[in-house]
Amino acid sequence: MVRDSEQEFLQLINEHKGILHKVSRMYMHAEADREDLYQEIILQLWQSYGSFNGQSRFSTWLYRVAVNTAITYFKKDRRRPDVSFGDSLPDVKAEGVEPIKEWQLVVFYHAVQLLNPIEKALIFYFMEGLSHKDIAANLGISEVNTRVKLNRTKEKLQQLIKKQGYEF
Numbered sequence: 001m002v003r004d005s006e007q008e009f010l011q012l013i014n015e016h017k018g019i020l021h022k023v024s025r026m027y028m029h030a031e032a033d034r035e036d037l038y039q040e041i042i043l044q045l046w047q048s049y050g051s052f053n054g055q056s057r058f059s060t061w062l063y064r065v066a067v068n069t070a071i072t073y074f075k076k077d078r079r080r081p082d083v084s085f086g087d088s089l090p091d092v093k094a095e096g097v098e099p100i101k102e103w104q105l106v107v108f109y110h111a112v113q114l115l116n117p118i119e120k121a122l123i124f125y126f127m128e129g130l131s132h133k134d135i136a137a138n139l140g141i142s143e144v145n146t147r148v149k150l151n152r153t154k155e156k157l158q159q160l161i162k163k164q165g166y167e168f
Contacts, residue, residue, distance in 0.1 A: 009049050013042060016062050019128070026120045027070040029113045037073055044069040064138050067124060071117040111160040119153040126150055 013020070020041055024034040045065050052061050112120060118139070125135040136146040 005049070009046060012058055012062075013045065016059055019059065019062060020066055022127070023066040023070050023124060025109055026112055026124050027074055027117070029110070037070060040073055041066045041069045060134070060138075063125070063128065063130070067121045067138065071121065074117045107161060107164070108157075111157055111164075114160050115153065115157065118149070119156070122146070122150050122153050123157065126154075 020038055021034075023041065024038040028034040028037050045062065048065060052058070112123060115123065121139060122135065125138060130138070132143050132146045132150070135150070136143040139146065141149070
């Protein structure tokens with residue numbers, strides 16, 4: 001029989017699994033690596049679940065643990081993304097097909113792989129709709145620094161996408 005706290009944890013993870021998949025996709029290119037990171041994030045969430053005191057929303061706490069785990073996982077050099085931007089992308093322009101939303105996401109996530117771990121966190125939090133204040137709190141930097149770094153990161157991401165010949 002599963003204890004109440006375990007059942008509650010599993011239910012919360014199930015409700016927020018989309019966040020975990022997004023974090024994994026932001027930090028790892030290969031599907032096997034994404035799955036490994038996903039499992040590592042769940043392990044870290046479970047190990048620290050007892051310290052979740054409810055002072056913030058569960059999703060806020062989950063964001064922080066997931067991104068910090070991804071950054072740490074990345075830094076430990078367990079996996080280095082083997083990314084050659086564009087290698088696995090079909091040449092949709094050569095086929096005369098305009099990039100659709102699905103391809104835009106593929107191109108976007110390939111470009112994200114070229115960002116450093118902090119830039120990835122900034123983009124992830126931005127995509128999740130967090131305020132500059134919340135992003136700053138989660139990353140432990142000032143709100144002004146968050147705004148500057150986020151703007152620079154968005155510009156860098158646009159350049160990476162344009163460099164590959166994709167403009168949306």
